[in-house]
Amino acid sequence: MRDPYLPPKAYKLVHNWWLRLLIWRERHIKEKNLVLVLSLAVGLAAGFAAMILKWLIHVISGSLMSDMSVSEGNYMYIIYPVVGVLLACWYVRYVVRDNISHGVTRVLYSISQNKSRLKPHNMYTSIMASSITIGFGGSVGAEGPIVYTGAAIGSNLGQAFRLSPRVLMILVGCGAAAGIAGIFKAPIAGMLFTLEVLMLDLTTVTVMPLLIASITAASVAYIFTGYDLEFFFVQSEPFIMERLPYFIALGIICGLVSLYFTRVMFMMETFFKKRLVVQWRKTLVGCAILATLVFLFPPLYGEGYGSINSLLNGDPGSIVDGSIFYNDRNDVMFIVLYIGLIILTKAFATSATNGAGGVGGTFAPSLYVGCMTGFFFAYLLNNLGFDLDLSVKNFALMGMAGVMSGVMHAPLMGIFLTAEMTGGYELFLPLLIVSTLSYGTIKIFEPYSIYTMRLARRGELLTHHKDKAVLTLLKMNSVIETDFLCVAPEMNLKQMVDTIAQSSRNLFPVVDCNQRLIGVVQLDDIRNIMFRPDLYKRMHVSRFMSVPPAKVNLGDSMDKVMKTFDDTGAWNLPVVDGEKYVGFVSKSKIFNSYRRVLRHYSED
Numbered sequence: 001m002r003d004p005y006l007p008p009k010a011y012k013l014v015h016n017w018w019l020r021l022l023i024w025r026e027r028h029i030k031e032k033n034l035v036l037v038l039s040l041a042v043g044l045a046a047g048f049a050a051m052i053l054k055w056l057i058h059v060i061s062g063s064l065m066s067d068m069s070v071s072e073g074n075y076m077y078i079i080y081p082v083v084g085v086l087l088a089c090w091y092v093r094y095v096v097r098d099n100i101s102h103g104v105t106r107v108l109y110s111i112s113q114n115k116s117r118l119k120p121h122n123m124y125t126s127i128m129a130s131s132i133t134i135g136f137g138g139s140v141g142a143e144g145p146i147v148y149t150g151a152a153i154g155s156n157l158g159q160a161f162r163l164s165p166r167v168l169m170i171l172v173g174c175g176a177a178a179g180i181a182g183i184f185k186a187p188i189a190g191m192l193f194t195l196e197v198l199m200l201d202l203t204t205v206t207v208m209p210l211l212i213a214s215i216t217a218a219s220v221a222y223i224f225t226g227y228d229l230e231f232f233f234v235q236s237e238p239f240i241m242e243r244l245p246y247f248i249a250l251g252i253i254c255g256l257v258s259l260y261f262t263r264v265m266f267m268m269e270t271f272f273k274k275r276l277v278v279q280w281r282k283t284l285v286g287c288a289i290l291a292t293l294v295f296l297f298p299p300l301y302g303e304g305y306g307s308i309n310s311l312l313n314g315d316p317g318s319i320v321d322g323s324i325f326y327n328d329r330n331d332v333m334f335i336v337l338y339i340g341l342i343i344l345t346k347a348f349a350t351s352a353t354n355g356a357g358g359v360g361g362t363f364a365p366s367l368y369v370g371c372m373t374g375f376f377f378a379y380l381l382n383n384l385g386f387d388l389d390l391s392v393k394n395f396a397l398m399g400m401a402g403v404m405s406g407v408m409h410a411p412l413m414g415i416f417l418t419a420e421m422t423g424g425y426e427l428f429l430p431l432l433i434v435s436t437l438s439y440g441t442i443k444i445f446e447p448y449s450i451y452t453m454r455l456a457r458r459g460e461l462l463t464h465h466k467d468k469a470v471l472t473l474l475k476m477n478s479v480i481e482t483d484f485l486c487v488a489p490e491m492n493l494k495q496m497v498d499t500i501a502q503s504s505r506n507l508f509p510v511v512d513c514n515q516r517l518i519g520v521v522q523l524d525d526i527r528n529i530m531f532r533p534d535l536y537k538r539m540h541v542s543r544f545m546s547v548p549p550a551k552v553n554l555g556d557s558m559d560k561v562m563k564t565f566d567d568t569g570a571w572n573l574p575v576v577d578g579e580k581y582v583g584f585v586s587k588s589k590i591f592n593s594y595r596r597v598l599r600h601y602s603e604d
Contacts, residue, residue: 022162032205035167038157039209042171043178043216045157046150050182050217051224053127053142053149060135061302073324077137077298078291081353084136085287088129089357093279096125101354103148103361104451107176108198110155116168117159122152129359137294137301139349143183144361147193150179150217173200174213180417182217184230189417190214196410197451231305233312233422237391239429246388250377250395251402251434255441257373258366258406261347262442262450265362268351279357286356293349297342298322300349304368311375311396312422332383339376343369362450366407367400374399397424398434405435406442409449414438479558479590480575482583486511487521487541493529494536496521507572509581510545517574517581519545551576552585561585 025034068074092100098119100106103126110118126145134142154175158168173194181190191210194200200210276282294300299307299319310318317329320338328334350365378395381388397418405414414435419425446453485503487496487510499508506523526544529535549568552561554577564573565587575582 025161031163031167034161034163035170035205035209036212038154038161038171039174039212040216042150042154042157042174043181043213044220045153046146046175046178046213047182047217047220049123049127049149049153050146050179051221053131053146054183054225056127056131057135057142057302060131061137064136065301068322070321071326072322073295073326074298074322075295077295077301077322081137081139081290081294081301082287084133084138085283085290085353085356085358087136088133088138088359089279089283091129091132092125092357092359096121096129098125100126100129100145100148101359102451102454103144104176104197104363105454107148107151107172108451110151111169111172111198115165116155116172117165118148118152118155118172120152120156122148123156124149126359130361133353133358133360134302138353138358138360139290139294139300139302139304139346139365140353140358140360141303141362141364141367142360143180143363145359146179146183147176147361147363148179150175150177150182154178154213169200170206170209173198173206174209177210178213178217181214182221184417184421185218185221185225186230186417186420187211187214187218189413189420190217192413192416193410196413197408197449229423230421231309231312233393233397233424235394235424235426237394239427243390243430244433246378246381246390246395247398247430247433248437250374250398251437252441253377254370254373254399254402254434254438255406257343257369258403258438258442259445260344261366261369261403261407262446262453264347265351265450266453268348268355272351272355276355283356286352286354286358289352290349290356293345293352296323297338297345297349299342300346303364305364308368308371308396308400311371312393314393316375316379316392336376336380336383339372339379343372343376346372362407363404366404366450370400370403371396372399373403394424394427394430397422397427398430401431402434402438406438407450409439409443409452411435411439479585480583481586481589484509484584486581488512489518489540489542489545491541492537493526493539496526496541497530497536500530507584509574509584510541511581515581516579517548517551517576520548520574521545548574553577554582558590562590565590 064076064080068076092098098121100122107118110116126148130140130142130145134140151172152175154171154173155168158171163171176198177190177194179190180193181187191214194210200206272282272286276285298321307319316335316339319335320326320329325334325338346365346369350360350362353360375392375396377399378390378392382390382392401414401418404417405411408414415428415431418431419428424431484505485499485508487499487508489510489512500523508521509517510519510521512518521541521544525546529539529544549570550564550573552564552573552575554575561573571588572584572586574584
């Protein structure tokens with residue numbers, strides 16, 4: 001597509017130069033080698049994007065919070081988040097003019113429904129909107145936007161080289177992995193995020209590009225920000241086998257907290273979408289909820305990483321700094337209550353931020369809630385008189401892995417991300433226990449993650465299940481056949497026979513004057529009368545037509561279509577748009593397309 005800002009001569013020059021480069025590439029560089037080179041480029045670009053996003057958030061937040069009082073309530077907590085949401089909302093509505101919320105879900109949608117194609121503006125618009133939202137105190141995370149940004153970089157770079165959807169999918173995964181690796185300095189977690197959350201298959205074709213992109217992005221982060229870990233953590237208590245029952249209990253609790261967080265987020269999203277249709281009402285209600293919660297609970301301000309660091313250092317009293325409850329910082333039971341309320345309200349603050357028009361993800365909030373949950377569990381038990389002396393820091397760390405594993409349905413990523421961010425590798429076995437139990441607990445109640453449930457309910461989710469994945473990639477428009485000759489119910493048998501003579505099909509849809517499907521005529525059903533001239537004028541289509549065994553709606557998923565075929569035993573089913581006839585789908589056409597897509601996306 002031509003750039004409207006380029007003069008015709010300049011456009012022609014650039015186009016010809018790029019075309020010559022593409023032709024040279026096809027002749028001299030194999031696609032597999034090109035993917036490795038592009039994954040390196042994606043890693044570099046996504047790594048720099050992550051650094052820019054973190055820097056913008058730090059600059060905005062630091063300048064706003066520099067004069068905040070620690071020992072009393074700050075009424076600016078009411079104003080700053082609202083200003084940030086309003087600015088982000090204005091930017092998205094009048095500058096971007098596109099929906100850029102739910103970044104990870106949109107990446108999943110592009111993979112399953114849009115041939116892994118993302119718009120060029122997605123390479124930078126999420127960075128701008130989320131830095132404003134989070135810097136001003138929106139209670140969301142930067143990881144969703146950076147995943148969206150990295151995926152868009154990979155997609156657009158692949159599109160520029162005219163690569164196939166199969167290769168675009170790999171580059172989208174590389175961008176998402178690089179985004180996570182760059183913002184957390186966690187290359188292994190970045191790759192696992194792509195495998196577990198974006199559901200890309202681990203094959204010999206995908207493993208090297210994902211590793212290259214993740215390592216490159218993490219290297220960029222280390223070069224520009226030093227070798228410090230994301231969260232400062234010093235282990236004070238080694239793994240003790242006698243603590244195993246408490247690890248098991250924490251894992252189950254983290255699973256239940258993950259379920260609560262997921263259900264509240266989905267409930268609030270539905271509330272903003274269906275109950276508050278007009279945008280100004282969404283903004284008004286969302287800002288009111290966010291401002292109230294941030295004023296009462298200042299740890300909800302922004303990503304909350306400062307609070308995580310405080311708890312990982314065993315300093316619970318700092319959790320009430322800057323709030324109206326500062327004088328209660330030494331009251332143990334009040335701290336327990338305060339942290340418990342933060343766990344319950346974080347999901348409301350996050351959903352209110354996004355619902356009001358802010359841009360951010362749920363990645364950091366799940367880490368935050370997990371840290372609070374683990375600390376709350378150990379701190380409460382230690383102060384109930386049981387003389388357990390549990391390490392609140394270790395349990396806060398395990399809680400981070402547990403809740404993230406449950407919310408995202410990604411136990412391996414939760415384990416490695418927590419270990420890479422904090423250096424807590426000595427707690428690897430407890431991290432495994434808590435994450436596995438948390439994931440197993442939430443799976444009992446919720447089969448899909450917070451990112452995938454929206455798409456799964458619409459049948460648009462690509463998964464590791466090969467059969468379902470291929471059916472998801474198939475599009476209804478590609479298998480509809482429209483060369484069936486239509487007949488009217490008032491046509492007589494003679495006209496029906498003349499229509500049969502013109503057709504190569506043995507099936508004929510019966511439609512009325514408004515193109516509504518009212519039945520079908522099968523050649524086998526009229527074979528015994530079609531050669532009887534004495535019936536030509538007396539018999540009409542309305543007498544010998546039959547009702548189809550089922551109808552397929554134009555918007556149905558291919559998985560649902562195949563279930564309809566299995567239930568009816570039919571080989572051909574009519575497709576309708578409402579009541580209007582569109583065409584037919586056949587099992588043979590779907591099987592041929594299924595085979596083609598399976599071979600295309602399974603090439604190794």
